[in-house]
Amino acid sequence: MKKMSLINEICLLASIFIVLNVLFTTTETSIFNAGATGSIIATILSAILSFSLFITMRKKQMGKSNTHNWAAPYYFMLPAVLVLVLVVAFPLIYGFYLSMTNMSLSSFRNPQLIWFNNYVAVFSDPKLISTVLRTLIWTGINVFCHVAIGLLLAIQLNRRLPGKAFFRLLLIIPWAIPQYVAIATWKGMFNESFGVINTLLQHIGVNPIAWLGNPNDTFIASILTNIWLGFPFMMMIALGGLQSISRDIYEAADIDGISAWKKFTHITLPLLKPVMIPAIVLGSVWTFNMVNVILIFAGSQGGDGSQILVTQVYRLAFSFYRYGFAAAYSVIIFILLLVFSLVVVRKSGVLKEGEL
């Protein structure tokens, strides 16, 4: 283990200090705005914290033998950490603060601290239960269909078949096309009097449906569109997983005379699990947080009947300018997601220690 020069150590200490100071000073000025006293407190706080971080790093790193220079990984991390601090950590802190104020367009300059009143308002919102239910339906149906269709197609593609590459290319289109183009195009296709969906429905004798006029139908149209958008991702992940399963296992099963369904449930599914679980967790979170589809379909002023939690927050914040209330809503959503992901990650055993 080479010992680091004093200059090197001071440089690292200084960089940690700068990152923390940027975070604290911006937080202080945007929330408390206490002038000179505020910035002195922020500086002292970041000095203490950066020094203790530095000492811990030094102590923990000295024992590790594979580094030339124990500070090297931290230097390498610095740019990315700075960006994430600016864009994630700071808005997060500010968001928690916002959720406890009555900030809106009218009280933009002088918001009052009202502590947990926004949270009380969220939980007594009569629309909350229906929105939560709609969000669960949205996430459940979408993710189920993504995985089911993706798996079905992946199994068809994982074999010798002339024209396989061509089909795979066509099937990936919904993932490849920019999302907003796909959504706007589907919006055109769902048009009540001219869209192709209603034309087809009329051919089989169904009356035209006002897809974009009635909130419930808008919601159904959004689900259909989002299923279309999402299955290629699951298909490609499942295909990657299937290709890594050895053929020998299936041949052994053939010799034992195992039925196709048993092969699927006893060989394919268990072996796909390590690949699919992370994809399903990620897919659920993405679907839960999907703003695009419903926003473009219903417009930012549309009715409540087609909204899920995230789009509701978007509307509260950017159409109705109820900033504090919207912030409280989004904190609750975030906690829900965090709990969900942690439970799934724990239960399924992905991201084990050894993997990192």
Next chain:
Amino acid sequence: MSKFKANYFERNDSWPKIISTYLILSFFSLLTVFPILNLLTVAFKPGAGTFVADFAGFFQNFGIANFRDAFAMNLGTWIKNSLIISTMTAIIGVTVSITAAYAFSRFQFWGKRVGIMSFLLTQMFPAPMLLLPMNLILMKLNLMNSFYGLLIPYIATVVPFSVWMLKGYFDTIPKSLEESAYIDGCNLVQALFKIVLPLSLPALAITTLYSFMQAWSEYVIASVILRDPNMITLPVGLVSFVSSFGGMWGVYAASAVITSFPVMLLFMFLSKYLVGDLTSGGSKE
């Protein structure tokens, strides 16, 4: 006949099974291709005010008036705006990610686990949660309607994925290459830039392109931060064609064809590499 079958299909596939496979694949392929075909017919139908599926009339009413109209209506400015923002996002985002990915790939350090977890955690935030505070800060800093205001969140959205991709690729490069470079007198930074990066050009290219495409297609953040008609990016501009009353579907379709088909084809070409890395990262023992 059975010899023919054995040459092209799995050994124990029966004809009904082969036919059903083709039927399933064709059905879903039709579903994925149909909207694209519909978009094309509308784009080449002059004066289309609605999004009709008029396949029979495709050749009778063929014309490129919609494309001319699109460029007469600011499409050029939007393309320019999107090009500037997407290029800057890709370059800055990947540069920032390279060193972080290298640290994750090559070093054991205190805080590594927390670091990786927090990169993954950023994928979990609902967009409005970060967008709302960000928006208010930008309003206070008078950075609304500016490219800087958009650039920072865009970089942050591409960094976690890029780090993950590049880490996976760096892991495949043998460490012995760098070790021999150290013996020759290289330091850590030189080893990264002279040994590892030249070997990672394919991964760098894919990550850069992916980041570019992310920024090129982003709608929600741009719709909040950019309001000035001369500053908006392509997605915001195109959606405004179809959300305004009446809707200019022909012009929308033409602009969509010009601006998204190249990206789409590129993505289809790249998809194999993107997923390859995702699955190898997930299934590693």
